[in-house]
Amino acid sequence: MEIQPLLPAHWPAVRAIYEEGIATGLATFETTAPAWEAWDQAHLPHCRLVATAADGQVLGWAALTPVSGRCVYAGVAEVSVYVAAAARGQGVGRQLLAALVEASEQQGLWTLQAGIFENNDASLRLHAAEGFRTVGRRERIGQLRGEWRNTVLLERRSAVVGAV
Numbered sequence: 034m035e036i037q038p039l040l041p042a043h044w045p046a047v048r049a050i051y052e053e054g055i056a057t058g059l060a061t062f063e064t065t066a067p068a069w070e071a072w073d074q075a076h077l078p079h080c081r082l083v084a085t086a087a088d089g090q091v092l093g094w095a096a097l098t099p100v101s102g103r104c105v106y107a108g109v110a111e112v113s114v115y116v117a118a119a120a121r122g123q124g125v126g127r128q129l130l131a132a133l134v135e136a137s138e139q140q141g142l143w144t145l146q147a148g149i150f151e152n153n154d155a156s157l158r159l160h161a162a163e164g165f166r167t168v169g170r171r172e173r174i175g176q177l178r179g180e181w182r183n184t185v186l187l188e189r190r191s192a193v194v195g196a197v
Contacts, residue, residue, distance in 0.1 A: 034125065036132045039081035039094055044069045046091035047083065047115075054115045059153040062175050062182070077110060080136045084116075084125045092120040095129040097137060100146065108143040108195055114159070121155075130163045134189065143195025148174075148184040157185060165189040 039047060048069075054060035067075075077097045084092045093116035100109045112133065116125045137145055147165060149156045165187040173181040 034092065034128060035085050035087075036082055036128060037085060039083045039096065041069060041073075043083050043091055043094070044072075047094045048072075050091065050094060050115045050117045053118045058177060059150055059156075060115065062177050064178070076113075077140075079140050080110070080133060080142075082129055082132055082136065084120075084129050092117050092123075093125040093129050095133040097133070097142070097145070108141060110137065110142050110145055112145050112147045112160075114156070126155075126159050127162065130159060134163060138191050138194050141194055143191045144188055146186065146188045148186055151183045151185050157187075160187050160189075163189065 048066045051066045055063055055066065066072075075098055077099060080095075080097045082095045084094070086092055093114070095112070095114045097110035097112060100106055100111055112130070114126050114130050114133070116129075134145065145165070146168075147156075147160055148171070149160065151157075151170065166189070167185055168188050169186040171184045171186060174184050175182060
């Protein structure tokens with residue numbers, strides 16, 4: 034497996050993996066994947082990664098979105114990590130998240146946060162293993178398919194960037 038920058042050419046595979054995550058009902062409040070242009074505009078231009086197999090197949094992706102346009106939050110970003118259904122349980126998510134943390138620190142980000150559905154045990158374990166801690170629980174924060182959902186808010190403070 035190789036971790037490399039996510040490029041526009043990866044988008045069809047990235048979108049398909051995102052759609053697999055949407056279909057589970059465990060990954061996001063979104064119900065459809067956006068077009069490349071909308072996804073590209075919403076995510077930070079750096080810290081976009083894909084994990085690829087030896088044959089070039091995209092196994093998963095990770096990216097960051099800004100949490101706010103206010104300058105005081107310039108070092109804080111929201112994490113997205115998605116792994117193809119066929120590649121789950123093989124360490125893809127862990128390698129992507131570790132690489133994303135490293136890339137974020139190289140870009141001067143001091144806090145990464147993640148809002149994860151409380152019943153997404155695999156994602157909660159993944160983030161905890163990479164140093165994220167629970168900072169809160171948001172009850173009935175939004176509806177997915179007509180059902181109110183709770184999320185767990187996690188964050189990871191850098192040990193090398195920002196207020197350490």
